[in-house]
Amino acid sequence: MKTDELISLLATAAEPVDRHALARRLLLALLAGMLGALLMTVAIYGVRSDLAEVARTPLFWAKLALPTSLGLLALWLTQRLARPGVRGGALWGLLGLPLLLVWLGAAVSLAGAPVEARADLIFGRTWRTCALNIALLSAPVFAAVFWALRGLAPTRLRQAGAAGGLLAGSTATLVYCLHCPEMAVPFWGLWYLLGILLPTVIGALAGPRLLRW
Amino acid sequence: MQRTNPQDVLSARESQLQALLLLGLAGDAGAYREFLAALAVHLRGFLRRRLAQRPAEVEDLLQEVLLAVHNARHTYQAQQPLTAWVQAIARYKLADHWRGQARREARHEPLEDDSELFACADEEPAQASRDLNKLLGQLPDRQRLPIVHVKLEGLSVEETARITGLSSSAVKVGIHRGLKALGRLIRGKDDHEDR
Numbered sequence: 001m002k003t004d005e006l007i008s009l010l011a012t013a014a015e016p017v018d019r020h021a022l023a024r025r026l027l028l029a030l031l032a033g034m035l036g037a038l039l040m041t042v043a044i045y046g047v048r049s050d051l052a053e054v055a056r057t058p059l060f061w062a063k064l065a066l067p068t069s070l071g072l073l074a075l076w077l078t079q080r081l082a083r084p085g086v087r088g089g090a091l092w093g094l095l096g097l098p099l100l101l102v103w104l105g106a107a108v109s110l111a112g113a114p115v116e117a118r119a120d121l122i123f124g125r126t127w128r129t130c131a132l133n134i135a136l137l138s139a140p141v142f143a144a145v146f147w148a149l150r151g152l153a154p155t156r157l158r159q160a161g162a163a164g165g166l167l168a169g170s171t172a173t174l175v176y177c178l179h180c181p182e183m184a185v186p187f188w189g190l191w192y193l194l195g196i197l198l199p200t201v202i203g204a205l206a207g208p209r210l211l212r213w
Numbered sequence: 214m215q216r217t218n219p220q221d222v223l224s225a226r227e228s229q230l231q232a233l234l235l236l237g238l239a240g241d242a243g244a245y246r247e248f249l250a251a252l253a254v255h256l257r258g259f260l261r262r263r264l265a266q267r268p269a270e271v272e273d274l275l276q277e278v279l280l281a282v283h284n285a286r287h288t289y290q291a292q293q294p295l296t297a298w299v300q301a302i303a304r305y306k307l308a309d310h311w312r313g314q315a316r317r318e319a320r321h322e323p324l325e326d327d328s329e330l331f332a333c334a335d336e337e338p339a340q341a342s343r344d345l346n347k348l349l350g351q352l353p354d355r356q357r358l359p360i361v362h363v364k365l366e367g368l369s370v371e372e373t374a375r376i377t378g379l380s381s382s383a384v385k386v387g388i389h390r391g392l393k394a395l396g397r398l399i400r401g402k403d404d405h406e407d408r
């Protein structure tokens with residue numbers, strides 16, 4: 001086929017394009033993945049029984065703020081990296097802000113606690129399973145977001161994969177907060193972040209293979 | 214007397230092409246064809262300079278990039294410079310191509326350069342060695358037939374729907390999916406040659 005013929009073929013196939021196609025695809029994937037994570041949480045772990053009470057405390061909302069801020073930044077990064085010629089840039093650096101805040105909170109909390117209580121603040125009762133639970137819950141979001149990215153046009157595959165993995169991990173953590181009984185800031189600053197880091201690293205490693213187009 | 218410097222020429226070309234693309238994205242097939250034809254001229258120059266050692270591959274890669282531009286057109290947003298968007302796609306496909314080459318032979322070609330895409334032009338099409346028609350033959354009927362009838366025989370979507378017994382929307386979907394699949398086939402074929 002000559003190039004001219006290919007051009008005619010492509011021009012014939014030129015249906016009007018929805019200007020919000022990218023946002024729609026990504027949000028659809030995110031919602032579907034989140035629903036999957038929600039169902040898994042309810043089915044596997046169960047919602048914590050004191051949710052209604054704890055939701056009235058500011059600490060609970062501070063806990064949600066960590067995955068929410070990371071997730072919003074990851075969503076922004078993902079939609080940028082899904083487009084050719086758009087960099088992640090300073091957004092990667094902005095991720096440091098929630099991390100800094102949670103570690104600052106953790107330091108304050110540890111400093112104010114008696115020495116013998118510090119281990120409890122860090123390990124809580126569920127440190128053995130927390131990160132792995134989050135990584136498991138991130139699977140549906142991870143699959144959905146990578147599906148969305150495969151229909152878009154990322155050209156920096158490793159970064160796009162990492163951003164997608166981060167989005168999956170943050171969303172999973174947000175949903176996991178419905179179950180997780182831990183209310184100590186040092187715990188979040190370690191195990192939540194570890195749980196988010198896992199899908200992020202997997203995304204970065206798998207990106208070049210899964211997202212190639 | 215009016216003076217024009219090269220930078221003005223480039224940005225005029227950029228905004229002209231962008232206007233055509235935006236019309237095309239809104240469904241104006243004529244403008245879209247004009248955009249692709251003009252883009253092909255620039256891309257050919259762009260690729261020919263980067264594949265100076267292998268002129269035979271220019272036309273293949275050009276077709277691959279055009280197909281990629283078409284299949285990724287929903288990721289273009291009007292506020293982004295068109296040059297950045299197109300060059301990112303062309304570079305990505307070029308890098309992919311070189312990765313394939315590198316696996317075939319341990320040979321290195323420099324990737325560096327920041328020259329402007331619209332500063333290059335080459336209207337001289339070479340012969341493409343990869344025959345897209347053959348690849349087209351590998352697509353399933355519901356994708357291949359709409360492409361063959363609408364494009365190669367110049368029928369309208371409605372006529373094609375009547376001949377193939379598909380609905381008009383199935384014809385459009387078939388063309389859309391077929392072109393995506395064609396992109397994958399090109400890649401798959403190159404992968405296969407690597408082994």
